Amino acid sequence: MSNLLSIGRTGLLAAQTGLATTGHNITNASVAGYTRQGVVQSTLPPLNQGVGYIGSGTQVAQIKRYYDDFLNKQLMNAQATQGSTDAYLSQISQIDNMLSDSTIGLSPALQDFFRGVQTANSTPALQSSRESMLSSGETLAARFHEVSGRLQELQDGVNTSVTNTVNGINEYARTIADLNRKIATATMDPLNPPNDLLDQRDQLIRELNIQVKVNVIPSDNNMLTVTFGSGQPLVVGTQALEMAAVQSPTDPGRMVVAYPASGRSTIISDQAFAGGALGGFLDFRRETLDRVQNEIGLVAAGMADSFNDQHRLGQDLNGDPGLDFFKPVKGYVGYDTRNSPNSTGTIDVTISDAKALTGKDYDLTFANGRYTVTRSDGGKVVLTDGNGTPFPEPDTASFDPATVPQPITFDGVTMTLAGAPAEGDHIQLRPTYTAAANFDVAITDYRKIALAAPIATGPGTANTGRGSISVGTVDEEYLGHQLASNVTLTFNKVPDPADPTKTIDVLQGLPADKEITVRDAQGKLLDTYPVGTTEIPYRAGTTIGIGEPEATTPPKLFGASFTISGEPAAGDTFFIGPNTGGVGDNRNGVLLAGLQTKNILNNGTATYQGAYAATVNYVGNKTREKQVGSAASETAVTQALANQQSVSGVNLDEEAADLLRYQQAYQAAGKVMQVAGQLFDTLLQIAQ
Known part of the structure; x- marks a missing residue:
């Protein structure tokens, strides 16, 4: 009788566990990240009764978590791509809307300016027509400032997004490390881990993955190591390695990601964040925002340089040679804050040839007594010394500042060096980065406009x-x-x-x-x-x-x-x-007006408006690319989630069926125990 009672009892307990597990699934069906659980039963060892082995009942071997690592990784990859694409799209859409807006775009302002030049040419002796040209020049400068200011707002917005995202990533890392500790403590049997804690950790990792694409590596005691990029650690066991958004060492207005340290922070390359929202923000800044700022600056710098060149070849109403119409543009020079405190090396960068400007950034490094210039896109740099002699092959971009005549020119810029650099010095040169912000009219007296030829x-x-x-x-x-x-x-x-x-x-x-x-x-x-x-x-x-x-x-x-x-x-x-009587002369003014349709920029292949239109076209195409990518990534996430949920998700109809099944099993096991009790009572009555 005791064996039958024991069998009934084990069945009752197994059914009770099944009911509890099924109820747990039902009540957590809408919880994000919850993974369906199921009872795995096994047979207890049978007893040899001489006539054979008689079963001794059942036991719950495992509360199984229906989890598929392959499908989970598919979902994470899709979510990381979506996070990156949506972050990129949210930013580039703002540039696209700005550049396509005729009220704040540059193209109308450029047309209005040259219309003012033509008006001055029609009546060069009149004060009103010359003042109109000055006014249209100031309007053009204001438009450059407006566009530059809007782009700077986007730069500030990216800085804020990077900072907030990094702070969020750190919070996720701390929580995941804490869950690693709890899971390791609760793991007594590797086959019976704390499923609910695993679900919480996986959900946090998926949410973290949307912010930055991560790689997950299993470790001891059901703990996980979380890395990103090419293996940069984020969570190792119970330790979270926190990152920080810090100022760029060469640009205080730019936030970069680093591992903070009491001495010198380790800057993490933007390319390490190849996915997730953080990767999207950094990709947008590197691929689009920097490019647009540089190319808008190229139009501003190229126009100031070429227009000034022609204006200086003219003669004003006073009979004097023309001066600069626009203020000369200087390039941005970013001295690395990590340079030696003993370094006194300085560099001045000015725009000298509009046609040769590339709109690219450059790095200048000093090592072994020589400076080396490297272009951001890897393009070849050929330096020219103060005598106009190109540096010889194969070292066209390296020089000894103590022996080379200055100034040094390359890619449309002139570089003048002073002071004594120190070994390891690094300086970033961005010739057109701030050109739009610094674009201004240089003259204020209408008589100084040089419309006449000399x-x-x-x-x-x-x-x-x-x-x-x-x-x-x-x-x-x-x-x-x-x-x-x-x-x-x-x-x-x-x-x-x-x-x-x-x-x-x-x-x-x-x-x-x-x-x-x-x-x-x-x-x-x-x-x-x-x-x-x-x-x-x-x-x-x-x-x-x-x-x-x-x-x-x-x-x-x-x-x-x-x-x-x-x-x-x-x-x-x-x-x-x-020319001694050039008051009514407009020959230089005609040449100035002709600059509007002359291919000056991009090695003589584009007009001012053509170069600007190419930038607008790039942004439009890139925006469309990201819109298509966003729709595709949303579909990919939906499909990956459906595949993952087909294994791990809770199906309420299925759980309802299981509930009935376990209820019947519970009742049946109870009936077995009832029968065992009745048989035992019968034996007692016989014994009396």
Whole structure:
């Protein structure tokens, strides 16, 4: 009887455990992260009764947790991708909305500015038209400031998001480490772990994974090691290795992630966060925000430099050479706060060639007595010394500051160094990073606008032939070698030295103290005449240059140039000289207006508006890419969650069936015990 009673009792206990487990599933069905549990029963060892082995009942071997590691990892990967994509999209959408807004975009302001230049050209002598040009320049500067300010707000927003996300990650890490401790303490039998604690920890890891993509490695006593990136630790056993958002060592306005230390913090590379919201924020800043700030700055710096170059070739209402119309742009220089305190090395970076600007950032490092310049995209850097000589291969980006003539130029910027650097010094150079914020009009007096050209040309009043002379142009070096007075050129026919019976056409009266060049209509150099030459052959339609030579091959002439065309008569004269009556002259203004449609930026392949449009197009395409990615990642998460829940989720219909099954088992086991009791009572009655 006792054996039958014992069998009934074990069945009753097993059914009771099944009812409790099923009830636990039902009541926790809506709890996030809860994993379905089930009772695993096993048979108790049978008893040998001589006639054979008779069963002794059942036992609960395990409360099984229906968990699939593969499906869980699939879900975590999908959630990490979604977290990164959604964080990226939330930020880039703001830039896309800003750049596409016609009320605050740069394109209308650029058009309005050049419309102001054209208005000034139409009536160059009027004060009102010149003041209108100044006003449109100030409006353009204000628009650059507005766009730059909005981008800086986004930069600040990313800083806040990075800081808050890192703080949240640290909180998750501490809680997971504490759960590791509790789970290890509660794990007496590896086959019977504390399932509810495991669920809590897995749910926290999934939530952490949405913030930063993590890798999970099993450890002793059911503990887990949590890492990110290429193995950077976050949780090791019961210890949480906390991170911190700190100021970038080269940019105090930029928050980066580091392992804090009492001495020197260890900066963690942005690329280590390849997923999750934190990765999305950092990817957005690195791939889009930095690029847009640099490219908007490139438009600002390129315009200031090229417009100033042309403006300086003009002449203002006072008859003086033109000054800078816009304030010259300086590049951002970030000295690494970790540099040696003994370092006194300083660098000044200015924009010197709009066409060569790349919109990239550069790192300057000092080691073994040499500076090395590295471009952020890995592109080749070729430095040019103060004499204009490119550094030789293969070390085109490395130099000894003590021996190389300064300033040093590369990629459209000029770099001037001072002081004594220390071994290991690191400096970040961002030539166009702050250009939009610093873009401003330099002149305030309308009379200083240089719309006139500094030279004047014209035919003699007594000419009888059909020759003409162009208005003439000057280049960037003319102001250093101006013509002091009018030069009068005379067309004549002189005997041909090769055949005195014939004549040749010549131009006479060229200045003896200047070098002369002759180029064809395509700009190809035809002849160079040394200082002292006053007579050259006449070739209609060729461009004649008067100025100072530069030792290049082919020779480049710095100065003034003009073209004489047609068929002059013998004795006809043409003059070229200083412009002494340029109040109504707009020749330089026309050249200034022409900059709007001239391919200046990106190595002469894009206009100002074209370069800006390329940035807008990049942002639009990237935004669309992230929108598609967000929709795809949402679908992936939904599918991965469905797959995971098909194994681990609680099905209430199934649990209701189990509830009935265990109820019936409980009642049946109770009936066994009841029968055993009745049989025992019968035996007692017989014994009486």
